[in-house]
Amino acid sequence: MSDTPTLLLVDDDSFVRRILKDVIADTGIELRLLEAADGEEGLAVAAREQPAVMFLDLFMPKKSGLEVLGAIKQVSPNTRVLVISSMDAEPVVEQAMAAGAVGFVGKPFHPLEIASAVRQALAH
Amino acid sequence: MSSPAVGYWVADNLGRVLGPLALQALRELISSGRLKAAVRASRDGTQWVAVQELPELRDLFGTARPAPAVEQQQAERLRTQLRGLQNLPPHEVFGAKPTASLDEVRLAFFRMAKRFSPEHLSPETHPELRTVSAEIFDFLSRCMREVEVLSAQGAYQQARPLPPRLDMDGPLPPPPPPAAMVPPVAARVPAIAPVQQPVAAVALAPQPVAVAPPPQPAMPARPPPPVMHATSAPAAPRPPPVQRTHTLPPPAPPPPAPPVRKAAAAPTYSSAEFVGLERRADDRIHADVKVSMQNTGIFTDHRIINLSSGGLFIATDKPLRLGTLVELTLRFDDPSRVMTLRSSVIWENSLEDGKNPRGYGLRLSSLRKEERDFIQQFVSRKPPKKP
Structure with a gap:
């Protein structure tokens, strides 16, 4: 098993996943990237792969990001979840953080936000 | 909470x-x-009904939907604007300066393209608006790929003025003239604020001193990380594999903690009242900030750059470039104290995106615990009651 940390991108929007992959590639951080396109798949991949970090959208098919947040500790307790969502109204941010997210990045995001968030999440 | x-x-x-979310x-x-x-909609996540069956939600959404005629008008406006963009070099489509880094262009691309992504349109969107949005999205994606290729080839240098506006909510521009009669671009409406504005000064001084951004090192090209597609969704088209030589800020100090986004609030202070910024004879940038009860928001107001993340944010129309090293003098009024700190620009927002104030965020690189405690105590003071 490689020591390279795994980062799981859970977002139904392939465009956002592409941008995130580009930005993460530009950070130079060695990561194994996985993708999932809905909440259910995100949880399944997390259970199987135990990623170090998960980037999580909130508005997704099958299972919402908040539901994923509520279940992630059971299936992958060491995964640090960073929410990336355009639903960044303050009550939603507070709810996500209270549910265990380590950070919340609103969309559209700046590449530096993502790079910063990846480093911080890995350093936790 | x-x-x-x-x-x-x-x-x-x-x-x-x-969900689940409170009303x-x-x-x-x-x-x-x-x-x-x-x-x-559902009240338990399992039993679903039409939104119309829950009056409290029906009323909320009822006020949010634009009329079809409005969307059709938007579609016409966007199609006109798209024609105006199609004659421009790719980076100008994004309103980027020729000297902008690839990251800056990519950010501008993301901000423009995202709103036109088919996946971001409401299912009830008028078909014409959906169609033209898809056309714009494809066009912007092609332009971004071209910029990446040009950047890799070192050919990304050609000064041109700003492009026309692409704005769902903006006024309808005049129809574009035939290609041979396109007027000087400067006469047209800018698309978005330039990604990288030239920096003059955020000074109290009557004669602002121009501040040239420092040279930025090129980032070495390297392969993307391995990607395992755990999804059955079709992969998004990627740009052709090219050697990237785009520039990025110098190696930055450790970035701030993962940001917690809060609703953007207008700054409670005016930087012009408190900040002097100048370029010293030794070529260093120096910012002199008078800190009083009125502007402690520089340490607390910004959702990302704040004291808890080891920085401060100064709202201004004249941001510095990312990575710029700034010698910072903080002059506290009561209790009186002068603190000289090193900092670097880790955030610049020159775009009027409606979410964040324009300005720049400085990361304090040498803040001692005692200094942090002092600032913390300073910003937590309550303003004196007015007589």
Whole structure:
């Protein structure tokens, strides 16, 4: 098993996943990237792969990001979840953080936000 | 922290689910335009009904939907604007300066393209608006790929003025003249604020001193990380594999903690009142900030750059470039104290995106605990009561 940390991108929007992959590639951080396109798949991949970090959208098919947040500790307790969502109204941010997210990045995001968030999440 | 007393789930036509959220949270999402439509709703996440069957949600969404005629008009306007963009070199499409880094262009691309991504349109969007949005999205994606290729070839240098505007809500521009008669671009409406503005000064001084951004090192090209597609969704098209030589800020100090986004608030202070910025004879940038009860927001107001993340944010129309090293003198008034610190620009927002104030964030690289405690105590003071 490689020591390279795994980062799981859970977002139904392939465009956002592409941008995130580009930005993460530009950070130079060695990561194994996985993708999932809905909440259910995100949880399944997390259970199987135990990623170090998960980037999580909130508005997704099958299972919402908040539901994923509520279940992630059971299936992958060491995964640090960073929410990336355009639903960044303050009550939603507070709810996500209270549910265990380590950070919340609103969309559209700046590449530096993502790079910063990846480093911080890995350093936790 | 307030937890929702009653949770609601909502789902749109694409099957995307959001929840559980309190009614107040949904109200904020809808009224701010973040959440535009939903067709189903649930109070327990399992039993779903049409949104119309829950009066409290029906009323919320009823006020959020634009009329079809409005969307059709938007479609016509966008098609006209798209024609105006098609004659421009790719980076100008994004309103980027020729000297902008690839990251800056990419950010501008993301901000422009995202709103036209088919996946971001409401399922009830008028078909014409949906069609033209897809055309614009494809066009912007092609332009971005061209910029990446040009950047890799070192050919990304050609000074041109600003492009026309691409704005769903903007006024309808005049129809573009034939290609041979396109007027000087400067006469047209800018698309977005230039990604990188030339920096003059944020000074109290009557004669602002121009500050040239420092040279930025090129980032060495390297392969992307391995990607395992765990999804069955079709992969998004990627640019052709090219050697990237785009520039990025110099190696930055450790960035701030993962940001917690809060609703953007207008700064409670005017930087012009408090900040002097100048370029010293030794070529260093120096910022002199008078800190009083009125502007402690520089340490607290910004959702990312604040004291808890080891920085401060100064709102101004004249941001510095990312990575710029700034010698910072903080002059506290009461209790009186002068603190000289090293800092670097880790955030610049020159775009009027409606979410963040324009300005720049400085990361303090040498803040001692005692200094942090002093600032913390300073900003937590209550303002004196007015007589």
